[in-house]
Amino acid sequence: MNTQFLKKLMVPAQTKIVLLIMDGLGGLPLESGGKTELETACTPNLDALAIRSALGLTMPAGPGITVGSGPGHLAIFGYDPIEYEIGRGALEALGVDFELGSDDVAARGNFCSVDENGFITDRRAGRIPSDVSRELVSLLRTIKVAGVEFFVEIVKEHRFAFVMRAPGLRDALSGTDPLKVGVQTLPVRALNREAKKAAQYANQFIEQARCLLADKHPANMITLRGFAKLPCLPTYSELYGLHPAAIAINGMYRGVARLAGMAVLQVCGDTIADEFSTLEKHWNDFDFFYMHIKKTDTFGEAGNFAGKVGVIEEVDALIPRLLALDPDVVIVGGDHSSPAVLKSHSWHPVPVLLYGKYVREDRIPEFGERACLRGSLGVLPAKHVIPIALANAGRVIKYGA
């Protein structure tokens, strides 16, 4: 079943849906026979909600596939993450809240060190401090080439986002980072005829950058890779007639939400409670809210089991504020697993809870990986969650007579 099929069945409704994503929610026990982060966390509010919900486990992109945040979010937003691919460069630009347009080609940039012959000696320019690279980024922003507009945004340390803007630009471009030292950076090559113009622009930028940075050792050269435009997604408005908003603190998630046509709300402050305050403030203005909690993943990737448990408990304590708004449908889930024992994203299915007045309750009194395994949603592709939520929100009519 694809989104275009579903689109034809959509009807308007006055209902409100909340999609609460704890990034990297799924986990693993510290040792055989133990409990996962979510199972360990004391979550009385989520457990009470679970009793009245349908539970399951989501697979973001397929069996055994570990996803990055981009495809993980596309999937839980209801899109096929293999059909719609978000390239590295586009994600990097979204991550610094850059408003990428449909003609923009973005790349991940690195400052690097080269010797007098142009041979790379350090692919990361000694991880120069952000203060230093901020100045160098200002230099790069002076580069002009006729017919194209360039944007350079610092990410952190040696990393920056690079964007080219011109009508009809294509992104079939090879990267310049040879991924090893002792060799020169590569020229950007067009991977098809249509991308030739974009390759020229990128190479002209790189040549000017080389001159501008010549005496800035260790950051005396740049590499660009992961050239990508945004995938062109049908929006929530087009597909479902929804008026959606996103509540997220980190740029990448705000960017991916924008791809789906969500209004990105300003969060005053940077705590999870601040995100819930934003939800309350805008409750009457939208009918779909995506809320993103970053720190579950941050602690998971850092290998901090207890830290991840703590964030889950912090979210749990805020659940009553969400329920007090009387949402029609609530989804609590994740974009992928990030078990602390692996210190990375993983392929393990992600717990999901679907609450609503017309949900057939599983009556399972716990929200956790193994509890969800007994749930009626089963182990399902993540992209199937939104259609079920829409049905529960009274927004999908009967197919056929």
Place this chain on the structure above:
Amino acid sequence: MNTQFLKKLMVPAQTKIVLLIMDGLGGLPLESGGKTELETACTPNLDALAIRSALGLTMPAGPGITVGSGPGHLAIFGYDPIEYEIGRGALEALGVDFELGSDDVAARGNFCSVDENGFITDRRAGRIPSDVSRELVSLLRTIKVAGVEFFVEIVKEHRFAFVMRAPGLRDALSGTDPLKVGVQTLPVRALNREAKKAAQYANQFIEQARCLLADKHPANMITLRGFAKLPCLPTYSELYGLHPAAIAINGMYRGVARLAGMAVLQVCGDTIADEFSTLEKHWNDFDFFYMHIKKTDTFGEAGNFAGKVGVIEEVDALIPRLLALDPDVVIVGGDHSSPAVLKSHSWHPVPVLLYGKYVREDRIPEFGERACLRGSLGVLPAKHVIPIALANAGRVIKYGA
């Protein structure tokens, strides 16, 4: 998700995977309310392994589809068994350990009885003993036709495998067995223009066979059917960077493993314990081992419930030898079900167990059909098992950033 998508995400690792297949493992109770063969068997070692594993049930080719050994194995090897079809003739040749080449066209051959007008009187020539057909096969081997090489291998009684070898041969050929008596055998017809040459060669072979066998009643004629070349599978090495080996006693399984690019190991002896000895002997030489246990299916097809239970218990007793090798990932499953009560292959999903250090343990203390139903793998297409095993073996990198 297809194998080409997965291929792009593969990374090398030092891990080892064992795929232990009990042929026709899935079963049914002898009577309503009873236990299946696997549930009846006393399997303390598999049960202990199940606690630390993810469980599920595999569907080889789709809901309600009963598969033969060829497609059943392709599926559990990770290939789509409908995309890659192994024809009857090719399987017959693989079954006698014939090393089919990519240009070879194989067929299933039968000796049959015809009257003075060439009308079939017995499609199986009275099921002549193998000793008799061995002599007749020697006669057929004397047949020569310019431009093509023929191979004839006895299978059993009236059955033989027939292979034609010549550059560019095609297998779009009709069979000669009319599937009834009282009519003549049919000529081989080319089903498309490219197969004309192959049809000529086959008909020339049949004409010479008719002359050679004229006075050999009851086996005075042959039929050929199921003409087929091997499907061209991408190998485990190409797809996954694995260096795989197969441990199987029966020819067909050795042949199918060879299709996937597995090295087929010599088993000294013909017991299940001998197969485990082979695993131990070659443990350091490969990173993927497929082990095939035939007798579960043999007893299932014979309707021998207790016999099948006994084989499962025999395998269970050998599991400690497998675990002593400290494999990173172990899959225990089957290629299809063969319930003793049906005396045949069946469509029922097949129990599967996936063990590994980073498996999210289901903590289910039993390996059996209904225990597996509660497992986190769910009821899944058999071809999805290998991707999950590869992920658990640390051989799949993240998709997207």
